[in-house]
Amino acid sequence: MTQRPPSLSRRQLLGFGLGTAAAGLLAGCAVPGSTNVNRAALVPTAASGETVQLTYWAWLKDLQKVCDVWNAQNPRIQVTANWIPGGNTGGYQKMYSALAAGGGPDIGQVELRQIPEFMLANGLVDLARYGAKDHQAKYDDAAWAQVSFLDGVYGIPQDTGPMGFYYQTALLEQVGGEPPATWDAWRDLADKVRSTGRRNYLEVFPVADASPFAAYVQQAGARWFRTDGDEWVVDMTDDTTMMVAEFFDGVIDDDLVDTSAGAFTPGWYASAASGGVAAVTSASWADALIQSVQGGEGKWQVAPMQTWGDTGSGSSAIGGSTAAVLANAQHPAEALEFITWMTTSKEGIDAMIEYCGIGWSPAKDYIGQAREEPSEWFSGQRYNEEVFVPAAKEQNIDWSWSPVTQSAFTSLQNQFRRKLTGGLKLTDAVELAQREIVQSFRDKGLGVRTAR
Numbered sequence: 001m002t003q004r005p006p007s008l009s010r011r012q013l014l015g016f017g018l019g020t021a022a023a024g025l026l027a028g029c030a031v032p033g034s035t036n037v038n039r040a041a042l043v044p045t046a047a048s049g050e051t052v053q054l055t056y057w058a059w060l061k062d063l064q065k066v067c068d069v070w071n072a073q074n075p076r077i078q079v080t081a082n083w084i085p086g087g088n089t090g091g092y093q094k095m096y097s098a099l100a101a102g103g104g105p106d107i108g109q110v111e112l113r114q115i116p117e118f119m120l121a122n123g124l125v126d127l128a129r130y131g132a133k134d135h136q137a138k139y140d141d142a143a144w145a146q147v148s149f150l151d152g153v154y155g156i157p158q159d160t161g162p163m164g165f166y167y168q169t170a171l172l173e174q175v176g177g178e179p180p181a182t183w184d185a186w187r188d189l190a191d192k193v194r195s196t197g198r199r200n201y202l203e204v205f206p207v208a209d210a211s212p213f214a215a216y217v218q219q220a221g222a223r224w225f226r227t228d229g230d231e232w233v234v235d236m237t238d239d240t241t242m243m244v245a246e247f248f249d250g251v252i253d254d255d256l257v258d259t260s261a262g263a264f265t266p267g268w269y270a271s272a273a274s275g276g277v278a279a280v281t282s283a284s285w286a287d288a289l290i291q292s293v294q295g296g297e298g299k300w301q302v303a304p305m306q307t308w309g310d311t312g313s314g315s316s317a318i319g320g321s322t323a324a325v326l327a328n329a330q331h332p333a334e335a336l337e338f339i340t341w342m343t344t345s346k347e348g349i350d351a352m353i354e355y356c357g358i359g360w361s362p363a364k365d366y367i368g369q370a371r372e373e374p375s376e377w378f379s380g381q382r383y384n385e386e387v388f389v390p391a392a393k394e395q396n397i398d399w400s401w402s403p404v405t406q407s408a409f410t411s412l413q414n415q416f417r418r419k420l421t422g423g424l425k426l427t428d429a430v431e432l433a434q435r436e437i438v439q440s441f442r443d444k445g446l447g448v449r450t451a452r
Contacts, residue, residue, distance in 0.1 A: 037327040038126040038152070045333045046076070052334045054079045056323070057095065058109035059086045062355040069351045070338060077334045079107075087111055088406060099123050099327055106329040107339060112146040112320040113401040115154050120403040120444065125325040126152035130333045138344045142395035143362040147322055155322030156339045157362035159352070161283030162391035163215060163316050165303045166290055169379065171278035179303030183247065186306045190256040193278050199271075202278050205248060206262030207420055210412035211318050212281070217244045218399045219316035220308045225402040232402065232441055235451035236434040240311070245426040252419060252426075259420060264289045272296070281305060283318040284388045285359035291377050298376070302383035305391065314394030319359060360388060404440040411436040 046052045056063065056079055063081035071078050082105065084091040092114065098104030099121070110118055118124045132153040136144055143157035165179050172178060175192035190202035206212060217224075222240040226233050251257050261267035263280045271277040273294040280286065290300060305315045323339040325332045342348040344363045352358045353368040361367050371384040402408065415429035424432075434450065441448035 036122060037124075038129065042129060043330065043332050046331060051075065052077045052331045054107060054331060054335055054338060055105040056081045056107040056109075057084045057091070057105040058082075058107075058323075059084055059091055060109065060352075060356040060358070065355040066342060066348065066351040069347060070341060074338075077331075077338060079338055084109075087114060095326065096121060096123070102328060104326050104328050106325060106331060106335045107323050108326050109158065110155055110322050110324040112143075112155075112157070112160070112322060113405045115147060115322065115324070116149075116401055116403040117405065118324065119149065119154055123327050124154045125327060125329060125332045126154060127156065127325060127332070127336055128153040130336050132156065132336060132340075135340050135344065138340075138364060139362050140364055140392050140395075142317070142392070142397045143320070145397045146320070146400070155324035156336070156343055158321050158323045158339075158343055159285075159319075159359035160362050160392065161285055161317045161319035161359050162388050162395065163219075163281060163283050163305045163318060164383070164387040164391060165279060165281050165305055166286060166300060167279035167303065168272075168275070168296070168299050169301055170299060171275055179301075180306045181304075182309050183306050184309070187247075187251060187256065190251065191254075194256055197276075199276050200278070201256070201258040201271075201276065203257055203280055204261060204263055204268060204277060205252060205257040205259055207259055207416040208413055209262050210409045210416065212263075213244070213248070213412065213416070213426075214409075215316040215318045216248075217241045218396050219305070219312050220244050221312035221396060223396075223398050223400075224408075225400055231447040231449055233449060233451050234402075234434060234438055234441070236437070237431050237450075237452060241430060242427055243308075243311075245430050249419075249426045269293060283359065284384070284391070285319065285357075287375075287378070287383070288357060296377075298379055300377070301379050301381050302387050304387055313396045315391035317395060320362075321359075360392060402441075403444060403446065404437060407440040408433070408437045411440075 054077065056067065058081060067079040067081050084094050091109070095104060095108050115124070128151060139157055140160065143160050147153055147155040147157060167179060171193065172189070175196060177189045177192055180186035180189050193200055193202040217240060220240045220243065222238055224234065224236050226235070252259060258271070258277060263282060264286070268277060269292065273296065280290070290296065307314055323342065325335045329335055342352065346366055349361045349363060349366055349368045350370070353370050367384055367389065374380050374382050411433040412430070415424065415433045416426065418424035418429060419426055438448055438450060
């Protein structure tokens with residue numbers, strides 16, 4: 001195995017995208033090979049006249065149709081898409097297994113929040129070495145921040161999820177309400193909606209899914225994970241997170257949200273169709289899901305996400321993924337050429353929307369032709385231009401994920417469930433989850449401490 005200086009910590013290994021068999025054990029797989037992919041010599045571009053064949057593993061539907069648009073115009077670089085299960089339902093395990101065996105695709109779909117875990121496994125090519133920073137100005141700042149670590153770029157943003165407030169106009173008018181500008185106004189509106197019937201709620205709060213809560217604290221200005229020298233610093237009990245947890249403790253205690261089912265579950269659809277739930281605070285990609293509400297056409301609109309007053313950002317985000325070049329790619333420069341076309345060109349973005357139904361385009365200057373048009377379903381509103389264009393620019397760019405994101409979400413969800421089963425306060429649940437998350441860092445051999 002390649003030797004490294006004793007002073008090079010595991011945290012630094014992560015920062016540089018390195019890995020060892022000990023530090024890189026992830027999902028049961030060791031790191032690929034014994035040489036750090038980002039310390040090896042650059043892989044040269046293909047010789048003139050040579051046809052490059054790229055493979056792309058993703059869970060996007062009909063991705064091959066997007067590749068076909070590119071392939072027709074770029075005979076020297078041909079891309080084949082292979083469908084895999086969604087990340088945590090088997091796709092990531094498939095990638096890690098392939099990497100450990102010395103193979104795998106050239107390009108893989110990796111969620112923004114999973115990038116650090118792949119880095120820890122020495123699984124991603126630092127695309128800055130192949131000129132990725134030349135494309136930085138084409139992308140939303142918040143999206144780019146999620147793939148940038150130290151001086152490296154470990155994926156190209158493929159889609160993101162800026163958030164807004166989706167609501168049924170008639171149900172808000174029924175209580176004389178309007179879309180809330182702040183979370184305090186949202187609470188007042190939830191109280192009004194609740195007073196209209198035994199099972200009527202403004203929104204749901206899913207204890208089995210920590211993504212919305214993480215988005216709310218992200219919007220408020222929290223920063224759960226950061227680095228300090230050779231250590232990770234976990235800061236989940238900061239004043240901002242506790243403020244948000246206390247807010248939703250009160251909302252749940254006063255029975256102002258439905259905790260029986262998450263958004264876009266069968267129960268939620270039934271409730272939305274019958275008027276039992278009036279709204280949902282969610283990401284840009286939720287528009288397609290809401291359009292499955294029976295009889296809902298022309299009855300919904302979209303407003304900017306409510307804010308925490310003078311604290312934090314105008315919006316937040318849920319979801320989002322990258323097109324990342326995996327460690328064993330034979331043609332990283334050509335892969336970068338394709339994925340930047342796919343995510344910034346008008347042709348690529350339009351094809352991704354038409355065939356794959358991607359979330360929000362990460363490109364700064366083009367949202368996609370289909371999203372420039374008014375929506376009949378959403379009452380003729382140009383909500384993408386009105387709501388999500390500014391929302392994509394109103395993000396907490398200091399927020400970053402960690403190499404234990406999935407276990408962090410599991411810990412939060414397990415503790416949140418105790419709110420319903422045993423009356424545990426969310427503030428206490430976050431504190432208990434933080435202890436488990438710190439242990440998850442230690443289990444991976446990473447230096448870690450809490451901020452307080």
